[in-house]
Amino acid sequence: MQGDQLDLLGTLDRSAAQLDSATALLQLLDDWQANGWLRALDRAFAGFLLEQAPDTGPAVLLAAALVSHQLGHGHVCLDLATTLAEPDFALSLPPEGESLLDTPLPSAVLAGVTLDSWRAALQASRVVDSQQPEQGSCPLVLIGQRLYLRRYWQHERHVVSTLHQRLQQPLPVAADLPARLDALFAGSQQNPDWQRIACALAARGRFSIITGGPGTGKTTTVVRLLALLQTPAVEAGKPLRIRLAAPTGKAAARLTESIGRQVGALPVDEAVRDAIPTEVSTLHRLLGSLPDSRHFRHHAGNPLALDVLVVDEASMIDLEMMANVLAALPPQARLVLLGDKDQLASVEAGAVLGDLCRRADAGCYSPATIDRLQQVSGQSLAGSGLQAGDEATHLLEQQTAMLRHSHRFGAASGIGELARAVNRCDATAARDLLQRGGFDDIQSRRLNGSNDPAFSALVLGGEGPLPGYGAYLSTLKEQRPGADVPADDPRWEAWASAVLSAFDRFQLLCAVRRGEWGVEGINQRVADLLTRRGLLRADKLWYEGRPVLVTRNDYSLGLMNGDIGIALRIREPALHAGQAETEALRVAFPRNDGKGGIRFVLPSRLPDVETVFAMTVHKSQGSEFEHAVLVLPEARNPVLTKELVYTAITRASQHFSLLESRPGVLEAAVQTPVRRISGLDLSAATN
Numbered sequence: 001m002q003g004d005q006l007d008l009l010g011t012l013d014r015s016a017a018q019l020d021s022a023t024a025l026l027q028l029l030d031d032w033q034a035n036g037w038l039r040a041l042d043r044a045f046a047g048f049l050l051e052q053a054p055d056t057g058p059a060v061l062l063a064a065a066l067v068s069h070q071l072g073h074g075h076v077c078l079d080l081a082t083t084l085a086e087p088d089f090a091l092s093l094p095p096e097g098e099s100l101l102d103t104p105l106p107s108a109v110l111a112g113v114t115l116d117s118w119r120a121a122l123q124a125s126r127v128v129d130s131q132q133p134e135q136g137s138c139p140l141v142l143i144g145q146r147l148y149l150r151r152y153w154q155h156e157r158h159v160v161s162t163l164h165q166r167l168q169q170p171l172p173v174a175a176d177l178p179a180r181l182d183a184l185f186a187g188s189q190q191n192p193d194w195q196r197i198a199c200a201l202a203a204r205g206r207f208s209i210i211t212g213g214p215g216t217g218k219t220t221t222v223v224r225l226l227a228l229l230q231t232p233a234v235e236a237g238k239p240l241r242i243r244l245a246a247p248t249g250k251a252a253a254r255l256t257e258s259i260g261r262q263v264g265a266l267p268v269d270e271a272v273r274d275a276i277p278t279e280v281s282t283l284h285r286l287l288g289s290l291p292d293s294r295h296f297r298h299h300a301g302n303p304l305a306l307d308v309l310v311v312d313e314a315s316m317i318d319l320e321m322m323a324n325v326l327a328a329l330p331p332q333a334r335l336v337l338l339g340d341k342d343q344l345a346s347v348e349a350g351a352v353l354g355d356l357c358r359r360a361d362a363g364c365y366s367p368a369t370i371d372r373l374q375q376v377s378g379q380s381l382a383g384s385g386l387q388a389g390d391e392a393t394h395l396l397e398q399q400t401a402m403l404r405h406s407h408r409f410g411a412a413s414g415i416g417e418l419a420r421a422v423n424r425c426d427a428t429a430a431r432d433l434l435q436r437g438g439f440d441d442i443q444s445r446r447l448n449g450s451n452d453p454a455f456s457a458l459v460l461g462g463e464g465p466l467p468g469y470g471a472y473l474s475t476l477k478e479q480r481p482g483a484d485v486p487a488d489d490p491r492w493e494a495w496a497s498a499v500l501s502a503f504d505r506f507q508l509l510c511a512v513r514r515g516e517w518g519v520e521g522i523n524q525r526v527a528d529l530l531t532r533r534g535l536l537r538a539d540k541l542w543y544e545g546r547p548v549l550v551t552r553n554d555y556s557l558g559l560m561n562g563d564i565g566i567a568l569r570i571r572e573p574a575l576h577a578g579q580a581e582t583e584a585l586r587v588a589f590p591r592n593d594g595k596g597g598i599r600f601v602l603p604s605r606l607p608d609v610e611t612v613f614a615m616t617v618h619k620s621q622g623s624e625f626e627h628a629v630l631v632l633p634e635a636r637n638p639v640l641t642k643e644l645v646y647t648a649i650t651r652a653s654q655h656f657s658l659l660e661s662r663p664g665v666l667e668a669a670v671q672t673p674v675r676r677i678s679g680l681d682l683s684a685a686t687n
């Protein structure tokens with residue numbers, strides 16, 4: 001260890017023996033890893049740094065392991081001050097109720113460390129760049145009190161600087177924009193009509209955000225925006241090249257369907273309608289993923305050939321993907337992000353949409369923006385309750401529109417009211433809505449142990465109009481083509497499509513994977529229940545009716561992480577002429593092509609799938625179910641946040657049920673907003 005580092009460590013409290021030497025610290029990291037509190041990757045990173053620079057001190061190694069661990073929690077960096085304020089949040093400690101082993105916690109290890117002493121140790125280290133990091137190549141970068149892995153700091157910097165450039169160069173708008181807006185919003189009764197304001201705002205931006213809760217009309221708005229942009233381009237004989245994308249296959253399929261409907265209803269010339277695409281691809285496909293690589297075919301040196309890119313479900317975009325999209329976008333092209341800022345972020349590091357929409361509720365429009373919006377949209381923003389802003393500090397906000405009126409979940413909708421209460425962190429109001437019983441689209445049940453009959457009843461369905469898993473199993477049984485239907489008959493695909501649609505009507509959503517009320521426990525219990533009822537024979541790994549979730553992109557099969565398939569026994573064509581056709585178990589997946597096509601895959605070709613009677617709320621993003629059921633675990637857990645509960649509620653299109661095994665867990669979750677740690681703040685960049 002170098003002398004200067006020894007001096008600096010002298011300022012750290014000597015009582016934390018783990019900070020005495022690198023060896024003691026690595027031993028502590030080993031113990032944390034053995035307890036499951038730290039990932040092997042995080043421990044390995046600290047070991048790697050020590051190999052590269054043997055004089056690296058323990059305070060730096062500890063910070064390195066924690067910054068790596070933060071990535072696994074979706075944070076792009078480690079905020080030193082926040083970590084010192086609540087050190088135990090920096091590890092994956094077991095949920096409340098489970099006993100902690102006899103290993104020192106970060107709170108004990110960091111007890112004598114101050115922000116200044118920790119920063120000084122990092123600044124003095126050979127593996128940390130803290131001065132002019134753009135000219136360095138160290139694996140860690142320290143910016144103020146935020147410590148990054150270099151790659152994530154580069155992504156964040158790239159996103160901030162590219163967005164900044166785009167925001168500073170608005171595009172000219174046609175003089176007849178107000179008239180075109182009048183024509184598109186002729187039937188609007190709203191005042192102000194936030195959709196119209198969003199169109200006026202996005203029409204001039206190289207980068208714009210349209211955010212809003214479920215059913216606020218994000219798709220409706222963007223389709224009108226595309227008509228607004230495409231009409232003059234078609235009239236000039238130079239149609240814009242428009243592409244639509246979403247982070248997952250499921251979200252892309254859902255948008256393909258709703259865009260198709262909305263484009264068909266646009267009050268514009270057929271030539272304009274024809275020039276608005278309805279097919280939505282995944283971001284991975286749009287950028288051209290390269291197998292076994294983090295890189296894409298399209299990048300700054302080979303940009304995408306397009307003029308307008310719309311990305312829906314943008315809350316699922318992580319920082320690295322955002323950096324990749326921006327790199328591949330030609331400078332003149334427009335980028336429009338659509339999404340619900342209040343949803344859970346991606347499991348990958350970075351909550352891009354949430355970070356960019358920090359001030360979306362407040363508005364923060366400058367007087368010039370308000371003037372322009374009022375003139376162009378013909379709408380008054382007086383009395384709309386927005387906070388005033390200025391272009392120097394709130395550059396991004398001038399291109400951010402928030403839709404504030406739900407056309408699907410109004411005041412008469414329990415789902416809408418409940419989602420709004422949860423979003424405000426108002427646990428009392430949320431409980432009241434669930435208990436009062438005034439809405440027939442929401443309900444909650446207390447479960448008495450894992451064999452509670454209320455759980456079985458809900459899972460089987462048929463309680464009143466609510467679908468459960470009985471629905472897809474009866475479709476499977478009753479609509480199966482007859483034994484004489486040949487393998488190439490379209491009735492097999494139609495049947496598989498009907499089974500998949502029926503399965504999509506109901507979904508159990510869990511907050512956690514482990515435990516009695518986690519994904520794994522529930523999957524097993526539901527399979528047992530359906531088997532006992534004679535609806536399934538889940539006696540082997542693969543059985544007819546097994547629903548599976550793809551957990552990893554497989555480009556050779558054309559399957560994406562998040563796709564859902566169901567194992568079905570279908571007719572197989574004979575291998576040789578003259579032989580009889582056989583029956584075989586195949587997994588049916590929707591082709592997500594908007595036309596209901598199905599692909600059948602051999603089960604043995606699917607190593608990365610799991611049973612999906614229950615899925616985590618994270619995995620359910622981008623999907624919608626007629627009846628969504630959130631099952632809360634019996635113990636409090638750091639993953640239980642208001643964003644998680646809000647995301648689960650807003651997956652339900654017609655009915656939401658809450659299952660609780662212990663009082664207070666819902667309230668604690670609703671009162672815990674996600675803490676986002678990142679430096680993705682454009683107002684800071686402009687200062």
Ligand SMILES: Nc1ncnc2c1ncn2[C@@H]1O[C@H](COP(=O)(O)OP(=O)(O)OP(=O)(O)O)[C@@H](O)[C@H]1O
Nearest residue numbers: 195212213214215216217218219220221258407408
């Ligand atoms: N201005 C409007 N007037 C009347 N109905 C509308 C309006 N805007 C949207 N809707 C209707 O509200 C529903 C939801 O609209 P849309 O799908 O555009 O919302 P979204 O925000 O994209 O929804 P999601 O939550 O599914 O992402 C649709 O049925 C749509 O036709």
